[in-house]
Amino acid sequence: MTLKDRFSGFNEFVLSAQEGSFTAAGARLGLTSSAVGKAVTRLERRLATKLVHRTTRRLTLTSEGEAYLASCLRVLNDLEETESYLTTGRQEPVGKVRLELPATFGRRHVLPALLELSNRHPRLDLSANFSERRADLIAEGVDVAVRIGELRDDSDIAARRLGEQRLIICAASSYLQLHGVPQTREDLLNHDCIVGLRRSEPAQWLLKNLQDTFEPTAVRVRYELGDGEAMLNTALAGCGLAQLPTWLVGEHLRSGALVQVLQPWSGGEMPVHVIWPRTKYIQPRIRVVIDELVRLSDQPGSGFRA
Incomplete structure (x- = not known):
């Protein structure tokens, strides 16, 4: 498969998912609604997977579409961050970091520090979900999570203990x-x-x-x-x-x-860890969040120490 084939329908799918319709995506791309729809159909055919449910009023993603969109957005974020580094010469955190945080602990002890972090880095965006559910980081496109309790053995996940x-x-x-x-x-x-x-x-x-x-x-x-x-x-x-x-x-x-x-x-x-998908290179937007959580865990009264 050529590089051109691999990215065929990429922009059309991402914008259709974000806008909720082929028409709105076409308006942004300078294409007709029909052309966008055909591009997404060809992408589905290549992947042998249905990505969107089509109705007369609005598009919705299938579960496979949600997973594919998360991967697409991660690629776009990584590309934007790398381009920023190349143009500025600095590894400035750029783009969105998707977080899964424990409900009460996350709201009380983690979110205030992350909001201060985002104020220091205007191009760093945060998307945080507060839940006791153990999300599948890779399947759901989560960049960083804080977990309370023992971790499962998973070679795809990196972790650092923050406290207990x-x-x-x-x-x-x-x-x-x-x-x-x-x-x-x-x-x-x-x-x-x-x-x-x-x-x-x-x-x-x-x-x-x-x-x-x-x-x-x-x-x-x-x-x-x-x-x-x-x-x-x-x-x-x-x-x-x-x-x-x-x-x-x-x-x-x-x-x-x-x-x-x-x-x-x-x-x-119960141990408290920060975890993230294991990779050889941690993007600056993710690294800065991990470093902030480590710094926060050393502060008196942070809630990370028993």
Whole structure:
């Protein structure tokens, strides 16, 4: 396949996906709607894959189209960044960085630092999703992610440890007055527990055993919630016990709004990493974000240290 053939339909597809129609893409390219549509059709035929759903009102991408668009945009960003380096002689971060961040931790501790970073680099754009879901970085076109918890063994992913979070078990005094204070790990099977979304995984907390090591321990679930902020608010409302990181509950423990329980059994730590798709050359826009997260993790009160 020639280089010309490989990029045939590239611009037409990207602009059609971004604009939502062949007509709008054609207007930007100086082509007719029909010519754009035929170019995308030829691209689909070459790839033997349907990239777009065509309706009379708007185009939508198939799942394969979403993946292909992410790859196309990454190529365009890398090209723009390299051209900037060649024309300016400096590796200035240019283009969009797509991030996956833990919901509550990302909003509280990561986003403010990244916004300051973007202010220092006017050509650096950020696209951040806040979720506890573990995105597939390569398939979904994610440049950088922050992960809390043990990492899976994946040769395609590079990682750097930023710190750790220490977990404690706590509840509002109103809940403890009504239901009693748990004394042993087994008591958790008789209490209302607040946990994060599990996606078919068993409900378990990290607790110390008789051998003085930490292990997953079964609990009884009453509330299953999508992020730490919701779990915290549910605990503050007196609805049950929650296992949460110290950075999230510290002020409420100091005020007395929450009470720590099962102290001899709790205190497990979860690692925090920054991860990115492994490559021989890390683009400046990605490198500057990674470096900023490493710098942030060394700051007192950053939330990256237990």
